[in-house]
Amino acid sequence: MQKNDPKFISISKIVDEAQNIKTFYFNHTLNSQPGQFVMLWVPECDQKPFSIAYDDGKSFGLTIFKRGPATSKLFEMQVGNRVGITGPYGTNFSHEDNTHYIMIAGGYGAVPLGFLSESLQAKENITIDFCVGAKNKDLVLFRDRIEKIPNTKLHIATDDGSEGHHGFVTEILDNITSEVSNKKSILVVTCGPELMEKKVLDICNEKNIDCEISIERYMKCGVGICGQCVVDDLGICMCKEGPVVKRELANKITEFGVYHRDKSGKKVYF
Amino acid sequence: MLQTNFLNKEFKNPIVLASGILGLTAASMNNAVNNGCGGVTVKSVSKDARSGHPNPTMTGTKNYFINAVGLSNPSVAEGVKEFSKFKEMTDAPLIGSIFAGTPDEFAEVTETICQSPIDFLEVNVSCPNVSKEFGTPFAYDLKAVETITKKVKEKSTVPVIIKLTPQAWNVAEIAKVAENAGADAICAGNTISGMAIDIRARKPVLHNKQGGVSGPALFPVALKAVYDIYKTVKIPIIGTGGITTGEDAIAMVMAGATLLGVGSAVYYRGQDVFEKINNEMIQFMKEENINSLEEIRGIAHK
Numbered sequence: 001m002q003k004n005d006p007k008f009i010s011i012s013k014i015v016d017e018a019q020n021i022k023t024f025y026f027n028h029t030l031n032s033q034p035g036q037f038v039m040l041w042v043p044e045c046d047q048k049p050f051s052i053a054y055d056d057g058k059s060f061g062l063t064i065f066k067r068g069p070a071t072s073k074l075f076e077m078q079v080g081n082r083v084g085i086t087g088p089y090g091t092n093f094s095h096e097d098n099t100h101y102i103m104i105a106g107g108y109g110a111v112p113l114g115f116l117s118e119s120l121q122a123k124e125n126i127t128i129d130f131c132v133g134a135k136n137k138d139l140v141l142f143r144d145r146i147e148k149i150p151n152t153k154l155h156i157a158t159d160d161g162s163e164g165h166h167g168f169v170t171e172i173l174d175n176i177t178s179e180v181s182n183k184k185s186i187l188v189v190t191c192g193p194e195l196m197e198k199k200v201l202d203i204c205n206e207k208n209i210d211c212e213i214s215i216e217r218y219m220k221c222g223v224g225i226c227g228q229c230v231v232d233d234l235g236i237c238m239c240k241e242g243p244v245v246k247r248e249l250a251n252k253i254t255e256f257g258v259y260h261r262d263k264s265g266k267k268v269y270f
Numbered sequence: 271m272l273q274t275n276f277l278n279k280e281f282k283n284p285i286v287l288a289s290g291i292l293g294l295t296a297a298s299m300n301n302a303v304n305n306g307c308g309g310v311t312v313k314s315v316s317k318d319a320r321s322g323h324p325n326p327t328m329t330g331t332k333n334y335f336i337n338a339v340g341l342s343n344p345s346v347a348e349g350v351k352e353f354s355k356f357k358e359m360t361d362a363p364l365i366g367s368i369f370a371g372t373p374d375e376f377a378e379v380t381e382t383i384c385q386s387p388i389d390f391l392e393v394n395v396s397c398p399n400v401s402k403e404f405g406t407p408f409a410y411d412l413k414a415v416e417t418i419t420k421k422v423k424e425k426s427t428v429p430v431i432i433k434l435t436p437q438a439w440n441v442a443e444i445a446k447v448a449e450n451a452g453a454d455a456i457c458a459g460n461t462i463s464g465m466a467i468d469i470r471a472r473k474p475v476l477h478n479k480q481g482g483v484s485g486p487a488l489f490p491v492a493l494k495a496v497y498d499i500y501k502t503v504k505i506p507i508i509g510t511g512g513i514t515t516g517e518d519a520i521a522m523v524m525a526g527a528t529l530l531g532v533g534s535a536v537y538y539r540g541q542d543v544f545e546k547i548n549n550e551m552i553q554f555m556k557e558e559n560i561n562s563l564e565e566i567r568g569i570a571h572k
Contacts (some may be wrong), residue, residue: 150468228294235297
């Protein structure tokens with residue numbers, strides 16, 4: 001039985017990351033892995049899933065974009081205010097030795113991949129190409145964080161060309177995969193807008209490279225009961241068998257990159 | 271051994287996925303069949319799409335599960351597409367489920383859902399979580415149950431199951447009214463109204479404040495409802511509410527149930543809970559030299 005009653009805990013630190021993006025820290029042992037998520041409850045408002053951005057074993061952090069009623073109310077909160085946390089839930093990205101990781105982050109998709117880059121430092125012989133795409137240079141998340149990580153090269157793509165590659169972050173992936181030597185195994189990991197992720201999957205299929213994708217679906221319970229986050233044609237819950245899925249599984253999710261369901265259950269096409 | 275005939279339809283076992291759990295899509299319901307369900311009930315659909323209540327919509331402890339999803343659904347018109355797809359995937363019996371705000375709207379939704387290949391139609395007149403919109407659940411009102419049953423029966427092309435609440439003190443009398451109005455079976459029943467308070471937040475956990483209690487805490491309540499209803503009606507009963515183990519399932523059959531709805535047990539024992547319950551029932555039947563469920567149905571009354 002996977003518990004889902006909330007733990008009501010205090011915000012211990014708040015850090016501004018970019019415009020409308022903050023990281024909220026909690027002094028609480030979560031024991032999470034990169035790619036997993038928690039449900040965050042703002043009483044009398046809403047409860048939503050958030051990917052975990054930091055977890056050092058003693059505290060964890062959630063990097064959150066102010067978007068709807070729950071996040072707006074959260075952004076008004078101060079250190080010491082309390083919210084409800086349940087989790088961690090779901091699957092995580094793999095930690096492999098002797099591997100070259102290519103990370104493709106679109107916008108807030110950098111959240112779990114920043115966490116992954118740090119936690120991979122405990123593994124043997126790891127190198128990382130961290131590719132992050134954003135609308136403009138001010139929205140590039142975790143620049144300082146990534147630049148501090150050993151054996152990690154940061155690549156930036158912006159829609160408006162204000163920094164780095166002018167265009168899609170997936171175009172960087174195309175170039176990198178052609179350059180990487182065959183001495184190490186390559187693992188592509190991605191999190192971001194679904195059409196970007198679909199492009200990553202297509203490239204990995206074409207070049208026969210392993211990849212892991214974080215797939216977001218509307219979630220209510222987080223524990224595989226309500227069935228809100230099931231995907232066609234497998235009928236599996238993304239809160240339990242996702243959000244992180246391997247390439248083979250992603251290829252069997254026929255709705256991936258085509259449609260998702262809203263909170264009523266109605267199909268919404270990308 | 272578990273083979274069950276319900277209204278002239280054969281079920282490989284009596285366990286049916288209860289409405290509202292994992293019943294949104296065809297693929298998801300087909301997984302429940304692959305995990306051991308004899309049949310499935312779809313998540314209830316209505317005339318128009320509904321987003322349901324904001325989160326938290328459900329929470330659980332070891333004793334109970336509580337939800338206030340608020341009948342979110344993509345509308346009956348969208349729903350029927352999934353039901354047709356389900357029938358392309360499996361020939362397992364499919365129970366449609368509807369709700370509405372008025373008797374005439376029940377009739378209207380019945381007409382639409384009957385265009386899909388459902389085998390039975392369950393009529394949800396007992397959701398405890400939408401009273402702000404719909405008023406007191408119809409399932410407490412003899413006249414309302416009679417009217418809705420008649421209206422649905424007029425339009426339905428498949429046998430009609432009326433889903434009642436074990437919270438009504440006179441649930442057996444209400445079941446009798448439904449039977450007299452033409453109902454083909456009774457589902458007993460829905461969740462019962464309750465709440466959970468987070469003592470550190472000092473507030474109700476569910477956004478809707480109140481919700482429907484299911485899980486182990488509901489089981490004795492549902493068991494008595496089935497027992498009482500079995501005494502008053504001749505039509506078959508779907509016993510639903512808190513069934514978590516094979517022992518619970520057997521007790522429900524002894525109270526008089528023909529089919530057994532299982533939902534929140536997924537929270538307690540995982541998505542293969544249906545297979546687990548079936549195996550436990552078989553184990554018990556072997557130990558007690560019981561050859562069929564027919565042998566023990568309603569036996570607690572004798």
